[in-house]
Amino acid sequence: MEIHVKVNDKPVTWNVSPGEKLLDVLRRDGYLSVKFGCGEGDCGACTVLVDGRAMRACLLLAGQVEGRAITTVEALGTPDAPHPLQTAFVECGAVQCGYCTPGMLLAAYALLRENPKPSEEDVREALDGNLCRCTGYKKIIEAVLLAAERMGRS
Amino acid sequence: MLPNARVCLYPRDPAEAVRVMVEHGKRALVMAGGTTTAMSKDPGFDTLIDLTRMGCDRIELVGGEWRIGCNVRLHDLGVHPGIRKLWSGVLSDAARAVGSRPLRNAITLGGNVVGLFRWSDTPVALLAMDAVFDLVGPDGTRSLEADAFFARHPRQVMQAGELLAGVRIASDDPHGCGAFCKYARTEVDLAVVDVAACLQIDEQGRCSKARIAVGGTRAVPWRAEQAEKKLLGSKLTRRTIESAAATAKQEGKVLSDVRTDRDYRERMIEVIAGRTIERAAASCKERG
Numbered sequence: 001m002e003i004h005v006k007v008n009d010k011p012v013t014w015n016v017s018p019g020e021k022l023l024d025v026l027r028r029d030g031y032l033s034v035k036f037g038c039g040e041g042d043c044g045a046c047t048v049l050v051d052g053r054a055m056r057a058c059l060l061l062a063g064q065v066e067g068r069a070i071t072t073v074e075a076l077g078t079p080d081a082p083h084p085l086q087t088a089f090v091e092c093g094a095v096q097c098g099y100c101t102p103g104m105l106l107a108a109y110a111l112l113r114e115n116p117k118p119s120e121e122d123v124r125e126a127l128d129g130n131l132c133r134c135t136g137y138k139k140i141i142e143a144v145l146l147a148a149e150r151m152g153r154s
Numbered sequence: 155m156l157p158n159a160r161v162c163l164y165p166r167d168p169a170e171a172v173r174v175m176v177e178h179g180k181r182a183l184v185m186a187g188g189t190t191t192a193m194s195k196d197p198g199f200d201t202l203i204d205l206t207r208m209g210c211d212r213i214e215l216v217g218g219e220w221r222i223g224c225n226v227r228l229h230d231l232g233v234h235p236g237i238r239k240l241w242s243g244v245l246s247d248a249a250r251a252v253g254s255r256p257l258r259n260a261i262t263l264g265g266n267v268v269g270l271f272r273w274s275d276t277p278v279a280l281l282a283m284d285a286v287f288d289l290v291g292p293d294g295t296r297s298l299e300a301d302a303f304f305a306r307h308p309r310q311v312m313q314a315g316e317l318l319a320g321v322r323i324a325s326d327d328p329h330g331c332g333a334f335c336k337y338a339r340t341e342v343d344l345a346v347v348d349v350a351a352c353l354q355i356d357e358q359g360r361c362s363k364a365r366i367a368v369g370g371t372r373a374v375p376w377r378a379e380q381a382e383k384k385l386l387g388s389k390l391t392r393r394t395i396e397s398a399a400a401t402a403k404q405e406g407k408v409l410s411d412v413r414t415d416r417d418y419r420e421r422m423i424e425v426i427a428g429r430t431i432e433r434a435a436a437s438c439k440e441r442g
Contacts, residue, residue: 001161018202019156019183021192041189041257053229053259059192060260063162063202064185107255128342129254 003062007031008075018063022048025062026072033073033102037131044130047103048072054110054129073102076109084154085109085147092143096134103130108144118148155195156183162202167209168290168319174203176292176315184317186265187227189257206262210320213237220323224264228252228276231263240323241283241332241352242437248279248350251336264318268308270374272409273344277304278369279334281377282350285323291316304374330354330363331441333433337370337426339413345370346414347422349402349430353385355438361385366398366427371408371419378402381427390435399428 003014007026016025023046026034037045039058046057049071077083085105088094095101104127111118111126118126123144132140163182165171175184182201185191210223213234220240222231231237232250240246252258252266252275266276267287280300287303289296292315303311312318332352336345348369356362364382369375381402388394403424410416 017156017159018162019159019199021155024155040193041253044254044256047256054256055260056189056256059189059257061156061159061162061185061188061192061202063159064188064192064204064206066162066164066204126255129256 001063003066005065005067006069008071009069014062016062018061018066020062021058022060022062022065022070023057026057026070031072031074035099035102037099042131043100044103044107045100047106047130049106049110052110052113054107054126056129071106071109073105076105083109084150085112085144088143088147088150089140092139092146094135094139094143096132100130100132100134104132104140108147111144112148112151116148116152118144120145156197156199156202157195158197158200159183159202160200162204164204164207166207168317171203171205171208171317172290172292172315175317178203179314186224186262186269187260189253189260189265190269190271205264205317208319210264215325218325220325221320222263222323223320224262224267224318226263227259228261228263228266229255229258231276232258240325241330242434244283244332244334244350244352245276245279245323247334248275248336248348251275251334251345251348254342263321267321268312268318270308271344272373272411273338273346273348273370274375275334275336275345275348275369278348278367278375279350280321280323281367281375282332282334282352282365283323284352284365285321287321288319289316290319295319297322301377304376307374329356329438329441331434331437333430333437335426335430335433337422344413347371347419347426348375349423349426351427351430351434353390353431353434353438355390359389361388361390366402366431368402368423368427371423372406373409376406378405378427380405381431385431390431390438392432395428395431395435398431399424402427 035045037043183199211225354363381398384398
């Protein structure tokens with residue numbers, strides 16, 4: 001079945017089974033920032049934005065995203081011009097092994113688009129579906145708040 | 155991965171959904187947010203039916219009752235200003251208690267209700283709020299009150315080809331108030347016990363209506379009717395609330411599972427029911 005989507009603003013047509021996981025389709029198509037973690041919706045490593053909302057790519061079938069706009073972390077910034085969230089993650093030491101980082105960044109990016117001045121509680125709630133086994137979350141939350149502050153100033 | 159799925163259908167309204175569900179029968183996997191159905195590997199499905207594009211995604215107040223479409227996502231329900239005030243936010247608190255934010259972004263009210271698991275949170279609130287469930291099926295439409303809808307699992311109550319189009323909840327009166335409490339091992343874990351309470355207080359400060367619903371402990375949420383009787387006519391003192399909570403834990407069978415055994419779950423019914431009724435009573439006092 002043909003599935004028509006936009007991935008990072010680029011129109012894409014996939015010829016796939018509608019019953020295939022979005023996670024598998026995206027990774028096969030080269031979006032390797034979308035990680036396979038638990039595969040059952042618990043860890044958040046595969047988080048993508050669907051029409052601007054953070055969702056689990058491992059719990060979405062390809063058929064469900066027909067006509068939708070998907071955002072992966074490839075759209076956020078580049079090594080030369082990182083997104084303020086990415087800069088803040090590095091500066092705050094919010095990245096260790098990095099496996100959870102794309103999901104964290106996208107959940108935080110969705111939050112800042114809907115709420116540019118989040119409280120710490122707002123950040124904790126927005127990231128409640130993303131597990132990190134390295135950092136202990138403190139630095140991640142600090143990084144999101146720092147990015148929000150900087151983005152508010154600019 | 156559904157190995158044999160070839161096509162996905164997107165009905166534009168409930169009538170079209172019913173038609174395609176009847177046409178494809180058991181060969182179709184019917185899905186809403188998909189957070190449970192996407193895990194299926196069943197080779198028997200050749201068709202997916204995506205119910206999320208039926209246009210039933212409004213939350214509106216019409217003629218004294220709230221109407222919530224089956225496609226409303228739980229995050230939107232949890233933050234809706236009107237639903238946060240209705241019965242002191244019983245349903246919005248239940249919606250916010252479900253899993254994590256990405257799950258609440260995906261899960262719909264219809265899916266959370268019809269795909270009922272023992273730990274599902276919003277059905278407990280809807281039972282306490284005495285919601286009405288609007289069904290559309292091959293033989294037309296019908297509405298069921300919460301007690302009838304949750305008498306068995308919704309899939310057993312609903313007929314083949316029937317779907318839940320939405321729920322309706324009477325706008326509460328100025329003396330109505332409520333509370334919802336979830337008890338789980340962590341903030342994002344599945345409920346061990348859920349309790350929702352909706353109370354009304356008369357001008358003398360006595361409880362004139364009480365609906366206490368308990369979830370997490372049986373296949374379907376249930377009403378603690380003996381506990382409700384203890385509250386009716388009383389002034390909701392600490393003693394009455396404790397007595398009602400102690401009664402709730404004795405009201406029938408409670409299941410054991412990998413999370414906790416029956417004995418502990420029964421004790422938690424008492425604790426959480428007491429806490430929920432106390433919070434509901436406190437909101438009543440705040441509202442005067």
